[in-house]
Amino acid sequence: MAEKMMIQFDHVTKKFDGETILRDISFDIERGKFYTLLGPSGCGKTTILRLIAGFLEPTEGTLTFDGQLVNKIPPNKRQVNTVFQDYALFPHLNVFENVAFGLRINKLASKEIAPRVKEALHFVNLDGYQNREISDLSGGQKQRVAIARAIVNRPQVLLLDEPLSALDLKLRTAMQFELRQLQRRLGITFIFVTHDQEEALAMSDEIFVLNQGKIEQSGSPRSIYDEPINRFVADFIGESNIIPGKMPQDRVVSFAGKTFNCVDQGFNKNESVEVVIRPEDLELKQRGEGLLQVRVESQLFRGVHYEIIGKDEAGNSWMIHSTKSAKINDEIGLYFEPEAIHIMRHGESEEDFDRRLESYEGADHD
Amino acid sequence: MVKKRTWASIYLFCVFVVLYLPIFYLMFYSFNKAGTMTHFTGFTLDWYKEVFSDKRLIVIVIDTVIVALLSSVISTALGVVGALAVYSTKRRSAKNALLSLNNILMVSPDVIIGASFLILFTLIGIKLGFVSVLLAHIAFSVPIVVLMVLPKLQEMSPTFIDAARDLGARRRDVLLKVVLPFITPGIFAGFFMALTYSLDDFAVTFFVTGNGFSTLSVEIYSRARQGISMSVNALSTLIFLITLAIVLVYYFFSNGIGKAKSYSGGRRV
Ligand SMILES: Nc1ncnc2c1ncn2[C@@H]1O[C@H](COP(=O)(O)OP(=O)(O)O)[C@@H](O)[C@H]1O
Ligand SMILES: [Mg+2]
Numbered sequence: 068m069a070e071k072m073m074i075q076f077d078h079v080t081k082k083f084d085g086e087t088i089l090r091d092i093s094f095d096i097e098r099g100k101f102y103t104l105l106g107p108s109g110c111g112k113t114t115i116l117r118l119i120a121g122f123l124e125p126t127e128g129t130l131t132f133d134g135q136l137v138n139k140i141p142p143n144k145r146q147v148n149t150v151f152q153d154y155a156l157f158p159h160l161n162v163f164e165n166v167a168f169g170l171r172i173n174k175l176a177s178k179e180i181a182p183r184v185k186e187a188l189h190f191v192n193l194d195g196y197q198n199r200e201i202s203d204l205s206g207g208q209k210q211r212v213a214i215a216r217a218i219v220n221r222p223q224v225l226l227l228d229e230p231l232s233a234l235d236l237k238l239r240t241a242m243q244f245e246l247r248q249l250q251r252r253l254g255i256t257f258i259f260v261t262h263d264q265e266e267a268l269a270m271s272d273e274i275f276v277l278n279q280g281k282i283e284q285s286g287s288p289r290s291i292y293d294e295p296i297n298r299f300v301a302d303f304i305g306e307s308n309i310i311p312g313k314m315p316q317d318r319v320v321s322f323a324g325k326t327f328n329c330v331d332q333g334f335n336k337n338e339s340v341e342v343v344i345r346p347e348d349l350e351l352k353q354r355g356e357g358l359l360q361v362r363v364e365s366q367l368f369r370g371v372h373y374e375i376i377g378k379d380e381a382g383n384s385w386m387i388h389s390t391k392s393a394k395i396n397d398e399i400g401l402y403f404e405p406e407a408i409h410i411m412r413h414g415e416s417e418e419d420f421d422r423r424l425e426s427y428e429g430a431d432h433d
Numbered sequence: 434m435v436k437k438r439t440w441a442s443i444y445l446f447c448v449f450v451v452l453y454l455p456i457f458y459l460m461f462y463s464f465n466k467a468g469t470m471t472h473f474t475g476f477t478l479d480w481y482k483e484v485f486s487d488k489r490l491i492v493i494v495i496d497t498v499i500v501a502l503l504s505s506v507i508s509t510a511l512g513v514v515g516a517l518a519v520y521s522t523k524r525r526s527a528k529n530a531l532l533s534l535n536n537i538l539m540v541s542p543d544v545i546i547g548a549s550f551l552i553l554f555t556l557i558g559i560k561l562g563f564v565s566v567l568l569a570h571i572a573f574s575v576p577i578v579v580l581m582v583l584p585k586l587q588e589m590s591p592t593f594i595d596a597a598r599d600l601g602a603r604r605r606d607v608l609l610k611v612v613l614p615f616i617t618p619g620i621f622a623g624f625f626m627a628l629t630y631s632l633d634d635f636a637v638t639f640f641v642t643g644n645g646f647s648t649l650s651v652e653i654y655s656r657a658r659q660g661i662s663m664s665v666n667a668l669s670t671l672i673f674l675i676t677l678a679i680v681l682v683y684y685f686f687s688n689g690i691g692k693a694k695s696y697s698g699g700r701r702v
Contacts, residue, residue, distance in 0.1 A: 122595055142598040155596035159614040168610075169600035220600065 073098050073223065073256060074119060079128035081114055081280075088114050089280045091128070096224070096258065101250050103259045105267040106277030107303070112260040113152075115277075116226045119258065121145045148217035149226040152233075154209045156201045162188070162212055163197040169220040187219035188212075190249060207238050214249070224256045231266065243270055264304045268292060276300050284417055292345075296420045297411055301343050308349075310383050312342040312410070320410060323359060323381040331410040333423045341411040346374070346388040348407035357400030361385055363393045377401075456673060463666035470666075480667035490652070490668065496563070497632065497648040504570035505627035511571070512578025512623055513616075517608075519579065520586040538576040546573055547640030554641060561643030569641045570631045577630060578623035585619030586612070618687060625683045629676070 074096035081089040089111050096102060104112045117123045118130060121142035130138055137145065148169070156165050166184045175183070188194060191211035196204075204212065210230060217225055227246070231239045247270050250257045261267055267274050268288040275285045276299075284296040295301035298309055312322030317332035322342050334340065354360070361377030364384075368374075375387040377399065385401065393399055412420070458470075466475035484490060515535070522528040538546070550569045551561075559565050589612070597611045613620075635650040642651060649672065656665050 120595075120599055122598070142595075143601045143603055147599075149596070149599045151592050151596055153590060153592055155590065155592035157593065157596075157611060157614075159617075168597070168602075172597075172601045172606055172610075216600070 073133060075129075075131045075134075076115075076118075077129045077131070079118065079125045079130060081111075081118065081123065082126045087280060089118075092280075092282055093128075094275060094282060094285060096256060098223075098256055099254050100272040101247065101257045101259065101270060103261060103267040103271040103274045104277060105261060105264060105274050105303075108262055110277045111280045112262075112277060113228055116149065116228050116258065116260055119224070120147055120149050120226055146223045147226060148220050148222040148224075149228065150210075150213045150217050150230050152228045152230070154213040156209055156212055156216070158201050160201070161197070162193070162199045162201065162204070165201065165212055166216045166219050168216060173220075183219055184215075187215040190218060190252070191215045192245070206233055207242070210234065210242065214246075218249075218253060218255075222255065224258060225250075225253075227257060227259045229260050229262070231261070232263075239266075246270065268304070276303065278303075282417075284420075294409055294424060295343060295411065296415065296417060298341060301411070306346050306386055306388075308344045308346065308383075308385050309411075310342045310344075312340050314338050314340055314410065318405075320408060323379050323383050325359070327358060327408060328405045329408040329410065330405055330427070331408070332427050334410070334412065339413065341413070343409040343411060344403055344407055346386040347372075348403050349385065349387040349389070350402040351375075351387065351389050351391050351393060352400035352402050354398045354400060357402035359385075359401040360398055361401055363395050363397050363399060366393060366395060368392075456669075459666050460670045460673065463663055463670045465663060468663050470663075480663040481671075483662075483664040484667045484671070487664070493647050493649055493652050496646065497650075500563070500567055500570055500648060501628055501631040504567055504574055504631045505624050508571045508574035508627050509578050509620060509624045512575045512627075513582055513613075513620055515575060515579045516582035516586055516616075517612075519583060535576045535579050538573065539580065543573075543634070543636035544640075547637040550637065551640045561641055562646040565641045565643070566638055566646065566648065569637050570634065573634070573637060574627035574630055577626050578620075581623035581626060582616055582619040585616040589615050621683075621686055625679070625686075629679065632676070 076092050076094050079089060079092045080087065092115070104115060106112055114123065118125060121137070121140055121144075124138055129136055132145070157168065160168065163184055166187055167180050170180045170183060184197070185194075188196060191214050193208065193211050193215065196208070196212075199208075201209065201212070210233075213230070214225075214227075230246075231242050234242060243266060246257070246259070259267075259270060271288055273285060274288055274291050276283045276291060278299050284291055284300050286294075291300065292304055295304060295307070301307045301309055310322045312320050314320055314331075314334040315326065315337055317334070318329055320327055320329045320331070320340070320342060350357070359379055361379045363375055363377050365376045366373055369388075372388045372390055373392050375389060375393050377385050377387065377393075379385060387401065412423075415423075462470045462473070463480055464476050464478070465473050466477045466479075467473070468480075519528060519531045519535075522531060547569070550565070550572070554561060554565045554568075559568070593611055593615065594607055597607045602610065633650060634648075635654060638648050639651050639654070642648065647655075649668075653665055653668060656662065
């Protein structure tokens, strides 16, 4: 296990001019996985990358690589390479020399440099681009050169700071796929930064959701999407209906003036909670059928589905994603499975949250 | 529209005539047999022969060029270091103070700089002559180089330095392999500016020269005072042509660099 634990943040705090940017952050990065730091702009994602790369030093706490303290190790002595947000390709060097930069710095023989550069360019699908000038490349090509320049050094960890944000949608989707493939082929750790939740869900083995310098939740895309720990995560990762409710007993929740079966347990009797149901988990039914009755207020065609907003008798708004359309002002029924209901406890820590989920997910399998 | 443009060209033409007429007037009479600037009596190259047979003048030309080259090379080196120092100064107030000190030297009149150097050199006992002229030229060229190099540094994205460090470069490599190549156009511009400033400086040199050492501008001044000889015209013509050549070389240089590596300014302009 210790072998796999590569990077460790232990109670790391980072302050700039007395202002706390990262608060007491602890997490582990294992070898060979695709990690994503996800959060709104200004939450400290770049700061975490710069701590790992060595451009910044933690104000408090320790940062270790393979158990070695690296707080004060400069960036040129770390087995980590970065793909910068603005690419930072050297304009006075052509594609070959840009990619060869790290190898030349490390005094590799020129005999070895040429094949390594070729291989790296091949990895990013830029065969035959060696002699191009940087100024002649498109945004997507610059992006690839920046990745080639980083991976040619065979780092243990590749850091990518919002590398796709400057690309148009189509190219971005293609690059998401390619990056994921590249990570699998290289077998090294990628730490990817984005503020785009779809990108994070599509690419990652594990996501860290950040907010105001704190990790709100970490886990696989599936678990974060299905079981958000709090309102921030639920809102940030996809669309959700968040309704206030109560837990009269285990596996029973009441909201919108009714009680429903659910799969959550471990709450105090009649504890106030927040109930999350994803819009795509709500099924349209005829009036009078289903579990809830709502009046349709608005409807938008979104291409893949209709986005319907309705109001129930208790006054809660519901967003529904459905391939079927509805009529405005119609009364319709909504149906959802007990598994579609996710309960969030107010102010629960991530550890407690995980322990609670584990306790009854284990019980489910009996 | 067309009319506007013709008026603009006529205006431009007039400005250039006013600026260049005296120079061409002077050049024209350098070929005058009569040896005056009043009436042209016939073509001759005698004045040029006189210039080239004037041993003292040739020595002065060589001295002038040596001072210009030496002072611009040294001031370019110092100026680049200075610009890097200003660039890497983190504190805003310190940075502004450094820049202001630099700019004051740029705008203060030559006479004051010359006089203060004269006082300084006599105080610390440096003999007036080659060394004092060289030091003075270096001193007034450094701020020029700093001003030419600093904008290039500021144009450079700080992530270049991060990227180089990230790829394993030590501070020395960052400087040699990333920063210096990036600011090379600024360094060349600074060098050529320093060269021309040194070549045509009169006021500062006039104060700090002595001991038989002289530069062209000072020499021409003293000869012109003694009475006009057409050899001064011939010499001035030669200097004008050489300056023109330097400007052309500089033009091709900066254009060539801009084209070959069309980054930053190159593309956007
Ligand atoms: N060098 C710095 N000095 C002062 N404040 C900084 C510095 N770098 C980042 N910050 C501040 O830290 C916060 C987080 O920045 P950053 O990590 O870049 O966020 P993100 O990448 O998530 O958008 C921002 O409020 C930013 O202004
Ligand atoms: Mg950022």
